[in-house]
Amino acid sequence: MSKILITGGAGFIGSTLADKLIEEGNQVVIVDDLSMGDVENLPKSMNVTFHEESITNHFFMTKLLITNNFDYIYLLAAVASVADSIERPIETHAVNQNANLNILETIRKEKLTPKKIVFSSSAAVYGNGPELPKKETSSIDPMSPYAIDKFATERFMVDYGKLYGLPTVCTRFFNVYGPKQNPKSPYSGVLSIVSDCLVRDDIFTLFGDGSQTRDYVYIDDVVDALLILATTPEAKNDVYNVATGETISLVDVIKAYESASGRKVKVVKKEARLGDVQDSLADITKLRGLGYEPKVNVTAGLAKYWDALQEK
Secondary structure, three states: OEEEEEOOOHHHHHHHHHHHHHHHHOEEEEOOOOOOOHHHOOOOOEEEEEEEEEOOOOHHHHHHHHHOOOEEEEEEEEEEEOOHHHOOOOHHEEEEEEEEHHHHHHHHHHHHOOOEEEEEEEHHHHHHOOOOOOOOOOOOOOOOHHHHHHHHHHHHHHHHHHHOOOOOOEEEEEEEEEEOOOOOOOOOOOOHHHHHHHHOOOOEEEEEOOOEOOOEHHHHHHHHHHHHHHHHOOOOEEEEEEOOOEEEEEEEEHHHHHHOOOOOOEEEOOOOOOOOOOEEOOHHHHHHOEEEEEOOHHHHHHHHHHHHHOOO
C-alpha cells in the first residue's frame, strides 16, 4: 500500500485518479480548496483523507509533506482558466507556479523521498505554432499567463529533478473530457459545456466558426497515463504529451455528440476569443514508448460520457 498525495483531488481528473488509486488499495490524501472541485467527487472510502485547503498555504503544505513523506505526489491543483489568468495574472500565478515551487523546495530541503512527483501541465504551452502534431520538442509559445505558468513550472520540475536528484515527470494534457467535469466552471472543457446544454436543452455558445480542431482524450486514458508515468522508473525529469494522437473539429465533435445522445445542440456563434488556440493535435510516440495506448476513441468516449450523465 502506497501513501499518495493528490493536489486538486476533488476536481475532475484528480478525483477520477483517486478512485483508481483507492481501488488498487492505496492510502490517498487530497488537498483541494473547492474553488473548482466538488466534495461530491471524492471517493467514499476510509482510505481517503481530505483537506479543504489551498496549496498556496505554504505553511500547511510544508507540514503535510514532512509529516507524511508520501510515496507518490500528483500535482493537479491549478486555476485552469486561460481567461481567468488574463484577468488575474498575479493571483493565478500564486497557485499555478509559486505553490508548486514551494512543494518542490520542501521536498528538496527536507530530503523527502517520494518515488515520483507528477506535475500536470497543458498543451496550452505550445500556443498557435503551425507545426502539427505537437511533439514534446515542438516550439513553445505560451499565449496566456496560465500557459506561461504551466511551462515555467514544467522547467522547475525537470531541472529540480536534474539538479537535486528528484524523481519528477510532467504531463502535457490535451483536451480531457468525461464524467465529473464541471460545466459551470469557466475553466471547463468544451465537451462538458456541450453536455450540460444537451441535458438542459440550453443554447451552446460557439466561439469562432467551429473549424478549430482538438485532440480529445477520455479521462480513463488520462488516468492510465498518469499511473504509467508514476510507476515507470525511466520516465523522469521529462515531459510527456497525454492525448490520443487524433484530431476532430468542434463542429464534428458536436455532431458526434448529437448522434451519441440522440439530441440536437442549439448553437449560437460568437467571435473567436483572445488567447484561444486554433488547432491542436498531439504526437504521443514518446508516451507510447512506455506502454501507453489510448483505448477510448471520441465516438466511444462521448457515448460513455452521455451514459454516465444519464445515470446521474
